[in-house]
Amino acid sequence: MATLSRPSSRCLRAIAAALLAPFLxxxxxxRAALAQPVGLPDLxxxxxxxxxxxxxxxxxxxxxxxxxHDPDYIGDPAIRQYLTNLGGRLVAGAPPGAPDIRVFAVRxxxxxxxxxxxxxxxxNAGLVVAAENESELAGVLAHEIGHVVxxxxxxxxxxxxxxxxxxxxxxxxxxxxxxxxxxxxxAAMAFGQAAAIDSQLGFSRDAxxxxxxxxxxxxNAAGFNVNGMAAFFGRLMQLTSVNEGTGNVFTRTHPLxxxxxxxxxxxxxxxxxxxxTDSPDFYFVRAKLRVLQSGGNAxxxxxxxxxxxxxxxxxxxxxxxxxxxxxxxxxWMMRRDYAKASQAYMEATSGARDHFMLAxxxxxxxxxxxxxxHALELARAAYxxxxxxxxxxxxxxxxxxxxxxxxxxxxxxxxxxxRWSEESGFRQMLANSYEKLGNDVASRRNMADYYAMTxxxxxxxxxxxxxxxxxxxxxxxxxxxxxxxxLQRKQKEEQDLLKRFQS
Ligand SMILES: [Zn+2]
Numbered sequence: 001m002a003t004l005s006r007p008s009s010r011c012l013r014a015i016a017a018a019l020l021a022p023f024l025x026x027x028x029x030x031r032a033a034l035a036q037p038v039g040l041p042d043l044x045x046x047x048x049x050x051x052x053x054x055x056x057x058x059x060x061x062x063x064x065x066x067x068x069h070d071p072d073y074i075g076d077p078a079i080r081q082y083l084t085n086l087g088g089r090l091v092a093g094a095p096p097g098a099p100d101i102r103v104f105a106v107r108x109x110x111x112x113x114x115x116x117x118x119x120x121x122x123x124n125a126g127l128v129v130a131a132e133n134e135s136e137l138a139g140v141l142a143h144e145i146g147h148v149v150x151x152x153x154x155x156x157x158x159x160x161x162x163x164x165x166x167x168x169x170x171x172x173x174x175x176x177x178x179x180x181x182x183x184x185x186x187a188a189m190a191f192g193q194a195a196a197i198d199s200q201l202g203f204s205r206d207a208x209x210x211x212x213x214x215x216x217x218x219x220n221a222a223g224f225n226v227n228g229m230a231a232f233f234g235r236l237m238q239l240t241s242v243n244e245g246t247g248n249v250f251t252r253t254h255p256l257x258x259x260x261x262x263x264x265x266x267x268x269x270x271x272x273x274x275x276x277t278d279s280p281d282f283y284f285v286r287a288k289l290r291v292l293q294s295g296g297n298a299x300x301x302x303x304x305x306x307x308x309x310x311x312x313x314x315x316x317x318x319x320x321x322x323x324x325x326x327x328x329x330x331x332w333m334m335r336r337d338y339a340k341a342s343q344a345y346m347e348a349t350s351g352a353r354d355h356f357m358l359a360x361x362x363x364x365x366x367x368x369x370x371x372x373x374h375a376l377e378l379a380r381a382a383y384x385x386x387x388x389x390x391x392x393x394x395x396x397x398x399x400x401x402x403x404x405x406x407x408x409x410x411x412x413x414x415x416x417x418x419r420w421s422e423e424s425g426f427r428q429m430l431a432n433s434y435e436k437l438g439n440d441v442a443s444r445r446n447m448a449d450y451y452a453m454t455x456x457x458x459x460x461x462x463x464x465x466x467x468x469x470x471x472x473x474x475x476x477x478x479x480x481x482x483x484x485x486x487l488q489r490k491q492k493e494e495q496d497l498l499k500r501f502q503s
Contacts, residue, residue, distance in 0.1 A: 053118075053151075057099065060118025064102075065455030067122075074105040074125070074292060077425075078357055078391040082285045083123060083141075086134075090142050091149070093221025094214070098149045103141065109293045111236065113140055115147050125293035130235075134282040135219070135228030142219040143229065143254070146211030149218075208254055209263070216267050225276040230264035237261065280319045284357040287327030291334065298335065305331035312347075322348045326358055333361070338368055356386040363395045372403040390420060397429050406433040424453040441467045441476065448483070457491045 067073055074080075083103035091101045099119035109126040116122065121144050131137040212229070220226050237256045287308060294300035305328050312324035325348035332341035342365060349358055359382035366375035376399035383392040393416050400409035413430040420426065427450040434443035444467035451460035461484055468480045 053099065057118035060116050060120045061455075064116070064120050067104075068454065072107040072295070074107055074289075075425075076105075076288070076292070076391070077394055078360065078389070079105050079285055079288065081390045082281050086138060087121065087141060087145060089222045090138060090145055090215075090218040093218040094145065094149045098145075101145060101148065105289060105292075107293055107295050111239075113144050115144050119148050121145065121148065125289040128286050128289045129293060131232060131286065133225070133228065134278040135225035135276055136232040137228075137282065138222065138224045139215070139219055139229030139232050142215035142222075143211050144215075145218060146213070146215035147207065149214050150207070150210050152207045152211065205257075208260060211254075212260060212264060213267075216264065220271055220274075223274050223276060225274055226268045226271055227273075230261060230268055233264065234261060280323065280355055281357075283320050283323035284326055284355055287323045288330055288357070291327050291331040294334075296334065301331050301334050318351070318353065322353045322355065322358070326355070326361060329361055329365075333364060333368065336368075338365060341365060356382065356389045356392060359386070360389075360391050360395050363399060367399065367402055372399060375399040376403055376405075390423070393420065394425065397426065401429065401433060404436075406436045409433040410437070422453075424450050427453065441471045444470070445480070445483075448487075452487060457487055457494070461487050461491070 068075070080103075083105060084101065087101035087103040091098050101119045101121060103121045103123060105128065106122050106124050108124040109129070110124055111127045111130050112124045113127055114122050121141070123141070123144075127140060128137060131140070216226065216229060219229060233256055290308065291301060291304045294304055308324040308327040308331070312321045312328065315321050315324065325344050329341045329344035329348060332338070332344060345358070345361055345365060359378065363375050363379045363382065366372070366378060376396070379392065379395040379399045383389070383396050386392055397409060397413055397416065400406070400412060410430065410433050413426050413433065416423070416426045417430065427446050431443045431446035431450060434440075434446060444463045448460040448463035448467070451457070451463060464480050464484050464487070468477055468484070471477050471480065
């Protein structure tokens with residue numbers, strides 16, 4: 001298995017690895033730190049060494065904030081939404097009390113997935129590309145969610161008692177320190193260095209068995225083909241034994257064994273088989289990730305295009321063919337060859353075949369060629385047809401802005417913020433439209449919201465202070481003052497945490 005690790009993606013993985021493997025980290029810390037009791041009164045139960053769900057979530061959020069600025073984080077709304085929905089379908093069959101699951105993709109061709117504290121799960125593009133069907137992808141994801149539901153990260157930390165709290169402290173300190181610099185990409189790097197251990201250690205055999213069992217039940221309850229888990233892990237095991245010595249990260253962090261495999265197969269035999277039909281979304285997301293995992297490398301993009309072209313010629317499945325051609329078109333878009341992209345798009349949609357990701361591609365093609373009026377028309381029609389698709393909401397907003405229709409964009413974006421409250425991207429777009437319209441106070445306030453949502457608290461305060469100076473409205477001023485106080489309190493909380501952990 002080819003090992004393609006760019007430094008920043010290793011960084012994301014190192015973060016995860018560090019959390020999954022607290023042992024090395026603790027031993028790397030100075031003795032004095034180990035002897036000092038660490039309390040976490042602001043976050044959790046200071047009397048207990050348990051990593052509380054609340055602290056776990058907060059830690060996960062802090063890491064995510066930095067990870068989102070990592071160049072290898074794939075922000076594509078269609079992919080994020082698909083993976084998170086897939087996770088949501090699985091976790092619906094989990095025992096009560098499971099956290100919300102948020103799944104994101106990482107631009108890395110190595111087959112791997114990792115769970116972070118608080119229900120955040122990263123999936124490498126290479127893993128999705130390697131899945132032969134949706135049940136296989138769901139099977140690996142279910143196993144990962146199994147670790148989350150069983151709280152293996154927190155329990156792993158608890159086993160190490162005090163040392164583990166110091167490890168958490170070191171991680172949190174790195175995050176907070178990095179945040180203060182407000183230069184997020186560097187922040188992520190510093191963080192990666194702080195946790196510079198790769199995935200040499202993984203979960204225990206017991207934890208693996210538990211994740212398999214919990215994952216299997218979720219896979220079954222969600223109606224997927226229950227053979228998906230064993231099939232995918234079986235292929236991984238083969239790949240690992242063929243490439244002896246190198247293996248792949250996933251099998252190193254989640255040690256596979258003959259015993260685990262036969263457990264999975266026995267479990268699959270013990271329940272009635274579902275016949276599961278893959279969703280078209282799976283094929284479209286997989287095709288896009290095959291192109292995106294190249295990271296813009298011209299030759300690799302071309303290789304992905306050629307691969308998808310030949311698969312589209314060979315397949316007899318109409319949906320798969322359309323998805324592969326969609327991938328081809330996406331690849332040509334990345335290479336800015338709009339004529340070839342249009343041609344692939346036409347082939348993908350032949351026979352009146354459609355999909356919301358094809359509709360989004362049509363908008364992007366029109367925008368790339370400067371036809372903003374047509375782009376807007378296409379985006380509006382598509383969003384009306386597929387109102388649940390986040391990527392189409394972005395398509396309408398982007399088209400309005402590109403057409404210079406900022407007044408309409410403001411109305412539209414405000415509506416979207418009401419609908420998708422966790423999407424920081426809409427706030428940033430709204431700030432831009434307000435700026436174009438000359439409403440500097442509203443622009444800065446929305447920019448502050450965007451920064452606050454992405455964890456850049458000092459930058460958020462700065463925006464609000466500027467807005468406060470420009471504002472002529474007494475009520476607005478006092479509203480802003482309250483916001484500033486709130487953010488400063490949060491900032492102080494983080495700084496206090498940092499101080500406590502640095503001692
Ligand atoms: Zn595992």
